[in-house]
Amino acid sequence: MIKKIPVQSLEPGMYVSDFNAGWLHHPFAFNSMMISNEAEVARVVAAGIRELYIDTGRGRDIGDHVPTADEVERETARQVRLIEAAPAVSSAETRVSLAEEMNRARQAFGEAVRIIRGLMEDVRLGKQIELASTQPTVEKIVGSVMRNSNAMMTMRRLKSLDDYTFLHSVSVCAMLVSFSKIVDLNLSAIHDIALGGLIHDLGKMRLAQAVLNKPGRLSEEEFVHIKAHVVLGSDLVRQLPGIPPLAMEPLEMHHERYDGSGYPRGLKGDEISRVGQMSAIVDVYDAITSDRPYRKAMSPAAAVQKLFEWSRHHFDPEMTKVFVKSVGIYPIGTLVRLESGRLGVVIEQCDTQLLTPVVRVMYDGKRQHYIVPEDVDLARPMGMGGADSIVGFESATKLGIDISRFLQ
Ligand SMILES: [Fe+2]
Incomplete structure (x- = not known):
């Protein structure tokens, strides 16, 4: 069946039967093709296409099942990559710390x-x-x-x-x-x-x-x-x-x-x-x-x-x-749990790396006590102050942590 879908719903495994744009206005050699990876999805999005047609007989359909927490997490990450790949939105810079x-x-x-x-x-x-x-x-x-x-x-x-x-x-x-x-x-x-x-x-x-x-x-x-x-x-x-x-x-x-x-x-x-x-x-x-x-x-x-x-x-x-x-996905002041079990407050983020902000690590989530604060740039590789990743959010109120103390 041919279905018209918004570009946000396009996923690898779908067969595009028509990009709904002139041949010159989409980035591929043919007007119909199997979308096999995220990079191809990103190229369609980047071409400014808003809606397109898929053939559900030749590829995946839009599922209407309720997504699991894992899928939601993955989908968010996927959307984030697309946003990050989009051109910079502004020249607005930060003037003071x-x-x-x-x-x-x-x-x-x-x-x-x-x-x-x-x-x-x-x-x-x-x-x-x-x-x-x-x-x-x-x-x-x-x-x-x-x-x-x-x-x-x-x-x-x-x-x-x-x-x-x-x-x-x-x-x-x-x-x-x-x-x-x-x-x-x-x-x-x-x-x-x-x-x-x-x-x-x-x-x-x-x-x-x-x-x-x-x-x-x-x-x-x-x-x-x-x-x-x-x-x-x-x-x-x-x-x-x-x-x-x-x-x-x-x-x-x-x-x-x-x-x-x-x-x-x-x-x-x-x-x-x-x-x-x-x-x-x-x-x-x-x-x-x-x-x-x-x-x-x-x-x-x-x-x-x-x-x-x-x-x-x-x-x-x-x-x-x-x-x-x-x-941002992890706004400044968000308390996050890292893979290492440590908790930290997001203190810096950059609009091209929304998933890897700089985190001020200050709490041992396993032993439940404060540790000497350390700033970890999650975008940096191992051995350079990085190599940890965010696994979830924590409620500062529930843990009785005063976030503002760590933002000074
Ligand atoms: Fe209102």
Whole structure:
């Protein structure tokens, strides 16, 4: 049977019956062929082909079985290799060291949480709000991310279970800045987007708080109520003087989905602006990587895997790849377990080697005690400070390890 599939689903063993591109626009000698290895998959992806036809009579089909943890792990690794092989997304470089930026990032994050909490309280109490009070804090977040985005990304990983709505607002703001930096938006646009990110869920304060904070599954009716937060927020903010149009996009579009299944307007594909697409990806990523009362946070690697899966329908696949490249698989501040049994904190990563960051090893996982910290570059071969590899994530909270101590 001939099937049209998205390029993300292409795997070795599939028989391509048509690349769905002119002969000049794909890298192979024939328009139909057996895909025999990952390098060939990478070449198809690199050619910019989005969809193609496979013949399931002559090769593998898209399986619809539920993947095992091992397969998920392997699939993530495969996707990562494809992303790494993609051309560099930006010239955005880090201007100061992580250690230098940490204190400023901590202060900016804390201040932003206080500001958005105050603003949201005002909305909840029906008071008149003014956005001028957010400007200094938005500037601090933008400044911090521009100097070294890793510091602010670390802050969002350290956030706790309390006050999810406020922390989520600041996280979305910071991640949108980081994403905007990587897609080379100009600084004035980044400021507007940052403001939009910070206030994207303001409308939630106009909802019945009992529904908003309900820990369990929502009824159909309750879900309809929750969805109203977008329109409520947009009605509230739109009438404020001096609100830049770009700041409205994260607010109004963060629940729109690429295939038209989102809300409130059910916009499709390019009807959702680029900033709207970016906001949707960031909003979902932050939500699934955060602890909630009713479910544990997903590890960054599992979250990336989910984003890829959903990008077949919900997000622009190209933007998803760029986002993953910006956020990484093992973000700075992640606690990881190494093959040697040691635990360490990711302290450095490079966007061409997403699976082999630099890890500050500081805990013996087998004997359960701290060891003298040592920085291990997992990309380096044996005998050069490398030769260990990440086997999984660990919960710093569960082990009572204060990650921030090791990031100084
Ligand atoms: Fe929302």
